[in-house]
Each structure stands twice: as C-alpha cells, then as structure tokens.
Amino acid sequence: MNISNKFRSHYHDPILALLRQAGRRPLSEAHIAAQLKLRGGARKRLRLLLNSMLQEGAIQRLAPAAYMLGTAADLISGTVEILRSGDGFIAPLNGDPDIFVPRDKLGRALPQDRVLVQLDQRAPSAAPGPRRSGRVMRILERTPKALVGTLQRGGRHYYVVPLNPAYPQYFCVRDPLNARPNDRVVIQFAAWPQQRLQPEAKIIEVIGPATKPSLDTLAIIKQYDLPTKFPPAALREAAALSAASVDERRDLRALFTFTIDPATARDFDDALSLEQDAQGRRVLGVHIADVAHFVRAGGALDAEARQRGNSVYLPDKVLPMLPEELSNGLCSLRPQEDRLAFSVLITFDGQGLPVHTEFCRSLIRSRLRLTYAQALAALQGDPPPDGQLSAQALSSLRQVHRLAQQLRQRRFAQHALDLDMPEYEVIVGRDSMIGDIRQVMNDISHQLI
The missing domain is CATH 2.40.50.700 (OB fold (Dihydrolipoamide Acetyltransferase, E2P))
Structure with missing residues (x-):
C-alpha cells in the first residue's frame, strides 16, 4: 500500500501539531489515529506515513509505536561507530559533532546502525564546550553491512x-x-x-x-567491502579512450625523462627531467600523468573513482582506483611510449633557489624506467653493466641527485622537520605465506622524488 500525496498533505502537519502539543510525552500510533479519527485502511496509511516521517527525521520513535517530534533538543539520530574499547560515538545525521556513548549505554546497537540518542542533561545540544555524551534510546535501522x-x-x-x-x-x-x-x-x-x-x-x-x-x-x-570489479559503464568508457588529442599540448618528448618506482610497481604516474636553459640554469621538469584528460567530470569513470577514493595496495594484490586500461595503460608513463602529462618546469639558480615556474599540459616520452635499487646503485658508483644505463641517463640521474640534495640541505638549514618514519614491505611467497618483512630505507634514491 502506498501513501497518496493527498493523504500525506492532509495529515502530515496535523501529526506534527499533535506531537508538538504533547511536548516530551510520546504518543502512541493508536492515540494519533484516534485523534485524527482514522480507521481501517486509513489506519494502515497512517503507519506508512509515520514511517516515512521517521526516515525524514521529522519525528522520532521511542518504542515500537510511540512517537515524539524529531526536533527535541536532547534527541538526536545518527550512525554508530564502536571502538576496540567497546565505547562508541554517534555521528549525527545533521553533521553536528560526534556524541560519546559509553559501552554500558550502547544497548544493543551495532557498528553502522542508525540510532536515536538522548543527550545527557549536563551537555545540551546547543551548549558549546566539552564533548557531548548520551545514551542510545532506540535502534532506528540496522545496517545491511556484511x-x-x-x-x-x-x-x-x-x-x-x-x-x-x-x-x-x-x-x-x-x-x-x-x-x-x-x-x-x-x-x-x-x-x-x-x-x-x-x-x-x-x-x-x-x-x-x-x-x-x-x-x-x-x-x-x-x-572492508572493497570493490574488485568495475561497473560495465566505466569499463566501456575506459575502452573507448585514446590519447589522440594532443593539439594544444607542449611537446616535451625531446627531454630526457625517466621514472623511479619500486620494483613491483606497474603504474608509473610521475617522471623527472633536468636540462639547462640558455643562461646555464637548471630546469627541473616534474611530469604527472594527465588523468583528468581521460576521466571527465560527471562520467562513469569519474563516479567510480569518487566512490573508490584511492587505489588499495594489499601484499599480493592491487585494487586500482581506475581500470587497468588507464592505471597501467594510458595514464602510466611507460618507457618509449608517448603519454599525455601535466608538467611543471622549475628553473633554479646556482644556490638552488627557484627563479621561474611554468605549468603546462604536455606530451612526454619516458626514456628510462628505474627501480629505487637501480638508482641507488648508480648513484653509489655501481651502475648496471654497459648498455643498460647510458651515459646520458647516468649524467641526468646524478644531476637530479645533486639538485635534490641541495634543496634538502636548504630545507633543513631553515629548520625543517625530518618526518622520516620507518616503512616496511611485506614479502609474500608463492605459498601465500609471509616470506620476509623488509624495511624500506629513505636513502638518496627515494629523496630524488
């Protein structure tokens, strides 16, 4: 049975008026029906209307069939979050600050349930000051979360x-x-x-x-309900993409551009280059894959990327934010392939001070893909065998390293904080068992990026 617009418009405000007159005293469904002189089928429509008003937040339900106005100052509906300690917080649906609920006042609420909370007297909702607290009065809706x-x-x-x-x-x-x-x-x-x-x-x-x-x-x-598949609309949109439109881009393919990433990386989203201008000043190029060229606002890919928020890296699997046609294809700066990028070209003087900055949409071509281990070995004087790292590549890598260290020394001379935190990589074997846990050192190869 549906609620007709006529029934809703006729009884919505009278119901609110009855609850307003009752104040802090909840009214039962039977009492509301009697006051409005509703019987039979109209009584069933009343129940549907009350449930609808409950979902809207116009009213609150304190018992299986007892209702109050939803605007009572000390009654707030929200979503439950429970800590390891057993205590909980309620995130109000209206965006107000969280409400603390100790474990003995959570009742039978479970994480992600929608509940009705009564605020403690010492912390009315309108009063500023310490965090509000309360108790769960009723479960409004159980979460469907698995x-x-x-x-x-x-x-x-x-x-x-x-x-x-x-x-x-x-x-x-x-x-x-x-x-x-x-x-x-x-x-x-x-x-x-x-x-x-x-x-x-x-x-x-x-x-x-x-x-x-x-x-x-x-x-x-x-x-964690992580998405493993992309919706068909997003896959169709990704399959139809191409990098054909390059008319309004600056052609930077002549630059010696290279990437440095972990050995297991499959998507290379940033690259570096370094050249000298006519005055002999160093011009650092930082090139980022132009994802926005392919992911158009309002499209299926945009909607799915917003839903995912980020790529998820697990020990033996990656759940990318974008389909592989983009994450490992058109938006990956793979060597010897033309790619669309967004570039910033920064000119530095001899003291490492930036004197000019230029942003542009660009067309680049990475010449070399390095791992951090390869870059470190080359910088420490142990480059790969002849032919794997050209003289130009080695020279460019060392010039970028000298600039990076110069910038790093300037930062610390100006009392920058060193926030280098230990980072570890979990190595999973073919038997899916953890084979090793290695610390990733913040060495000079990582300081290039």
Missing part, C-alpha cells in the same frame, strides 16, 4: 566470531551453509530477539579455512 568472521561450534549450535574487534559479541547462526568450524564466512545481521543475549545472523558466503593464508586477502576484501 561482516567477516570465523565459524565456531558449541555443542549443537553454531556461532560466528567477527574479525572486527568493534563487535564484542558473537552472532548465532542456524544454518552453517556447508561451512565447517574455523572457516571464514561472511554474515549479515538477521535479528536480535529480546530474550536472547546474542544477536542472530545468516551466513551469505563461505570463504574457506582460516588456516589457509591464500584466503586472507579475500577475507580483507570482504571485511
């Missing part, structure tokens, strides 16, 4: 222990769905009966044994 956990068995009963420590409780499941104890499974909230201490869930997918390392990446992807 969880990853480990299936366990106790006697004749099955339950799932979530991987996310924000869930202190386990979930009872009735049907193991052919999963075995200690299997990783994906579950979805089903119910939380009042008479039970633990919530119920249903298994919607079986990942496999928790002892099988090759499934760890899949478990992480499922746990």
Whole structure:
C-alpha cells in the first residue's frame, strides 16, 4: 500500500501539531489515529506515513509505536561507530559533532546502525564546550553491512566470531551453509530477539579455512567491502579512450625523462627531467600523468573513482582506483611510449633557489624506467653493466641527485622537520605465506622524488 500525496498533505502537519502539543510525552500510533479519527485502511496509511516521517527525521520513535517530534533538543539520530574499547560515538545525521556513548549505554546497537540518542542533561545540544555524551534510546535501522568472521561450534549450535574487534559479541547462526568450524564466512545481521543475549545472523558466503593464508586477502576484501570489479559503464568508457588529442599540448618528448618506482610497481604516474636553459640554469621538469584528460567530470569513470577514493595496495594484490586500461595503460608513463602529462618546469639558480615556474599540459616520452635499487646503485658508483644505463641517463640521474640534495640541505638549514618514519614491505611467497618483512630505507634514491 502506498501513501497518496493527498493523504500525506492532509495529515502530515496535523501529526506534527499533535506531537508538538504533547511536548516530551510520546504518543502512541493508536492515540494519533484516534485523534485524527482514522480507521481501517486509513489506519494502515497512517503507519506508512509515520514511517516515512521517521526516515525524514521529522519525528522520532521511542518504542515500537510511540512517537515524539524529531526536533527535541536532547534527541538526536545518527550512525554508530564502536571502538576496540567497546565505547562508541554517534555521528549525527545533521553533521553536528560526534556524541560519546559509553559501552554500558550502547544497548544493543551495532557498528553502522542508525540510532536515536538522548543527550545527557549536563551537555545540551546547543551548549558549546566539552564533548557531548548520551545514551542510545532506540535502534532506528540496522545496517545491511556484511561482516567477516570465523565459524565456531558449541555443542549443537553454531556461532560466528567477527574479525572486527568493534563487535564484542558473537552472532548465532542456524544454518552453517556447508561451512565447517574455523572457516571464514561472511554474515549479515538477521535479528536480535529480546530474550536472547546474542544477536542472530545468516551466513551469505563461505570463504574457506582460516588456516589457509591464500584466503586472507579475500577475507580483507570482504571485511572492508572493497570493490574488485568495475561497473560495465566505466569499463566501456575506459575502452573507448585514446590519447589522440594532443593539439594544444607542449611537446616535451625531446627531454630526457625517466621514472623511479619500486620494483613491483606497474603504474608509473610521475617522471623527472633536468636540462639547462640558455643562461646555464637548471630546469627541473616534474611530469604527472594527465588523468583528468581521460576521466571527465560527471562520467562513469569519474563516479567510480569518487566512490573508490584511492587505489588499495594489499601484499599480493592491487585494487586500482581506475581500470587497468588507464592505471597501467594510458595514464602510466611507460618507457618509449608517448603519454599525455601535466608538467611543471622549475628553473633554479646556482644556490638552488627557484627563479621561474611554468605549468603546462604536455606530451612526454619516458626514456628510462628505474627501480629505487637501480638508482641507488648508480648513484653509489655501481651502475648496471654497459648498455643498460647510458651515459646520458647516468649524467641526468646524478644531476637530479645533486639538485635534490641541495634543496634538502636548504630545507633543513631553515629548520625543517625530518618526518622520516620507518616503512616496511611485506614479502609474500608463492605459498601465500609471509616470506620476509623488509624495511624500506629513505636513502638518496627515494629523496630524488
């Protein structure tokens, strides 16, 4: 049954008027119906209208069928976030600052649930000052978010222990769905009966044994709901792209341009060049792949990139923000291939001070792809065998290094902070087991970029 516009327009304001008159006293659905003289089918439409007003935030529900105005100063609806400690925060739907809720006042709220919170008396919503606190009064809407956990068995009963420590409780499941104890499974909230201490869930997918390392990446992807496929519209848009339009670009293909990236990198999104101008000054070129040329605002690729936000790098897999036609193709500055870029050309004097800067859309051609290890070896006087690194490449690399160190010394002379934090690379073997953990040193090759 749908609510007609006529029914909504006729009863929407009278309902608000009744709740306004009641003040802090909640009104039941039956009382509202009696006051509005609604019976039969109209009573069913009233329930639908109340649910609609509830979703809009115009009213709040305190019990299965008891309502108050949604604008009460100490009643706020929001989304739950729970910390490892068990305490929670409520993010109000209106964008106001978070509300702290201690673990003993969360009730049966779970992470990402939409709840109604009553603020503590000492911190009314309009008062500035310390962080507000409150208690969860009611669950307005359970989150549909799926969880990853480990299936366990106790006697004749099955339950799932979530991987996310924000869930202190386990979930009872009735049907193991052919999963075995200690299997990783994906579950979805089903119910939380009042008479039970633990919530119920249903298994919607079986990942496999928790002892099988090759499934760890899949478990992480499922746990954080990371997208692994691109929508057909985005793939069609990517397949139709080309780098044919170069008319209004500055042709910088004559520059000796090179990239430096980790050995495992597949997408090369920035490159360097260094030349001298007519006055003998150094002109550093920093060239970034012109992604905006291909990802047009409002298109399918733009929408998907906004949704993803970034590429995700896992030990044995990369989930790119853009399809491979772009991330590893047209937007990757691969050697010996013409590429569209956005370039900045910075002219430095002898003391390393920038004296001129120029930005332009460009057409470049990388001549060389170096790894950090190769660049470091060359700078330390141990270049690869003859033929792999030309004299021009070695000269350009050393000139960029001298400029980088000059700029670095100037920064620290001006009391710059050294925020070099330890970084580690996890090496995964063919058996999906961790083979090694290596520290990535911030050596002179990394300081080039």
